[in-house]
Every structure is written in C-alpha cells, then in structure tokens.
Amino acid sequence: MYFMLPVFILFQLVMAWRVYSYMSLGGEAGAVIMDLGAAIGLPGIIVMTEGISGLNLYGATLSSGIFIGIGIIYGHELSHTKGFGFVISRTMMGLSGSAHFCYAHVYNHHLELASEDDPATAPRGRTIYGHYPLSYLGQSKFLYNMEKERLARMGVSFISWQNRWIRGYLMAVPTVALFFAAGGWIGMAVLATIWGISNFELEALNYLEHYGLIRVKDQPIDYRHNWDNSTAFTSWFFIEIGRQADHHDRG
Numbered sequence: 046m047y048f049m050l051p052v053f054i055l056f057q058l059v060m061a062w063r064v065y066s067y068m069s070l071g072g073e074a075g076a077v078i079m080d081l082g083a084a085i086g087l088p089g090i091i092v093m094t095e096g097i098s099g100l101n102l103y104g105a106t107l108s109s110g111i112f113i114g115i116g117i118i119y120g121h122e123l124s125h126t127k128g129f130g131f132v133i134s135r136t137m138m139g140l141s142g143s144a145h146f147c148y149a150h151v152y153n154h155h156l157e158l159a160s161e162d163d164p165a166t167a168p169r170g171r172t173i174y175g176h177y178p179l180s181y182l183g184q185s186k187f188l189y190n191m192e193k194e195r196l197a198r199m200g201v202s203f204i205s206w207q208n209r210w211i212r213g214y215l216m217a218v219p220t221v222a223l224f225f226a227a228g229g230w231i232g233m234a235v236l237a238t239i240w241g242i243s244n245f246e247l248e249a250l251n252y253l254e255h256y257g258l259i260r261v262k263d264q265p266i267d268y269r270h271n272w273d274n275s276t277a278f279t280s281w282f283f284i285e286i287g288r289q290a291d292h293h294d295r296g
Contacts (some may be wrong), residue, residue: 049119050133053140057220060109064228064235067102106235110242117141117247124150135213140220142240143247144213149184152191154251159260159270165248169257177248188213 097105116137123134124147131147138146150165157163164183167176192210193203201207224232253272260270 046119046123047130047133049116050137053113053116053137056109056113057140057223060105060235060239061223061227061232063097063102063105064224064232066097067099068228068231102235106238107242110239111246113141113239114243114246117143117243118250120146121150121247136216139213139216141243142217143181143244144216145185145188145210146247147213148191148209149187153184153187157262158266159255159258160262162262163255165251166255166258167252173249173252176252177245180248180251181244185210 120134120137120141123130123137126134135144135147138144154163154165159166161168164180164187167173167180171179188210192208196203196205196208199207204211206212221233221236224236226232228235253274255271258270258272260266
C-alpha cells in the first residue's frame with residue numbers, strides 16, 4: 046500500500062508538466078520549433094518541443110482524477126494503522142485535498158456510523174450529488190471542532206502548529222503552488238477538477254456503503270449497519286473495500 050504515495054506524487058508532477066505543456070503552446074496542439082543557430086553558432090540545429098491540445102489536457106485531467114480516487118482507497122486502509130502507515134495515509138489524503146479524512150474517518154465515522162452525527166452516512170432520500178458536499182464539509186467540520194476542543198484543553202491557541210486540521214491542509218500547499226506555477230488559474234482549475242473527481246469517488250463509496258441505514262445512538266454497531274458487496278472484483282481491484290460490515294466490526 047505504501048507505494049501509492051510515490052505514485053500520487055508522480056501523477057501530480059506529470060499532470061503539472063502536462064498543464065505547462067498546454068500553456069506553453071497557448072492551447073494549441075502541435076510542435077514548437079526553435080532555431081538555436083543564433084544562440085550557439087551552429088545554424089540548422091533545432092529543438093522540437095511537443096505540446097498537447099485542450100482535449101488531451103481534459104482527458105489527462107479526467108483519468109488522473111479517477112485514478113487518484115481509486116488510490117484513495119489505500120489511504121483509507123492505512124488510516125487504520127499507527128506510526129509510519131498513518132503518516133503515509135495522512136500525506137496521501139493531504140495530496141488528495143482530503144486532509145481531514147484520516148481523523149474524521151476513525152474518530153467520527155467509525156464511532157457514529159449510521160447515526161445523525163455521522164456526516165458520511167447518507168439518510169434515505171438524499172442524492173449522491175447532495176451527499177458529496179455535505180459529507181466532505183461535515184467531516185472537515187468534525188476535525189475542526191475536535192481540534193478546537195483538544196487544543197483548548199491543552200491551553201494551546203487554535204492557530205498553532207499543533208492543530209492537525211490546519212497542518213493537514215498545509216500539506217496541500219506544495220501541490221497548489223506546483224499547479225499554479227505550471228498554469229496559473231488554468232492549473233488551479235485542473236487541480237480542483239482532479240480533487241473534485243477523486244473525492245467524489247470517495248464519497249460515492251460512503252454513500253453506497255451506508256445509504257439509508259439507521260442506528261440509534263449508543264447502540265452497538267452491527268453488520269446490518271452496512272451494505273456489503275463481497276465480490277471478486279471488489280476484492281482484487283478495491284482491496285476488499287466492499288466488505289464493509291467486517292471492516293466496521295474489526296475497525
């Protein structure tokens with residue numbers, strides 16, 4: 046699972062380069078040919094740089110978002126570990142624009158599953174599109190409040206390096222800076238789209254796994270509080286993410 050972190054970093058570097066390639070051609074496909082004769086005194090020597098079209102950039106953005114969304118599953122599994130594994134998970138989620146996930150998932154979702162205090166559980170009647178922002182923001186709000194209370198007990202200011210809510214989102218600063226340097230606001234739009242797609246996949250899983258299920262607060266979490274899909278496909282390609290009942294029973 047650990048190998049997904051360097052893969053995430055590589056994907057971001059490649060996508061930033063694709064954005065830069067697109068911007069360097071002004072959004073037109075083809076090749077830029079530069080005669081270096083005047084510069085080095087050898088007329089006739091040229092350098093050709095291949096660019097990409099807007100359609101190419103759109104396809105690369107879409108595929109990157111889908112892949113990173115699938116890769117987030119590994120970050121989810123590692124969020125249940127301690128030490129180095131948890132750090133890897135936290136970094137992966139930070140690079141995916143979901144720095145709040147690790148703590149909110151373990152300390153909110155797993156403890157308040159299928160109750161009104163769990164933003165990751167979609168009540169009956171809510172659409173997946175309505176659930177996406179409510180779950181994402183709700184989990185972020187949970188970590189915000191958790192850190193506010195924790196730091197207050199410690200007598201530490203909310204604005205401090207010890208704030209895991211702030212520190213988590215700061216992990217994304219290098220990525221944001223990279224894409225802005227590569228393409229300005231277009232780079233920002235590409236990054237936002239990648240994060241939007243990948244986080245939609247994450248919240249779609251939450252939606253499918255717990256939609257419409259109800260658990261009375263403080264009632265023991267049982268297998269019936271999850272929707273399962275234990276198939277060969279989900280086991281091999283999604284590291285058994287479909288076995289939610291067992292996951293919550295053991296997690």
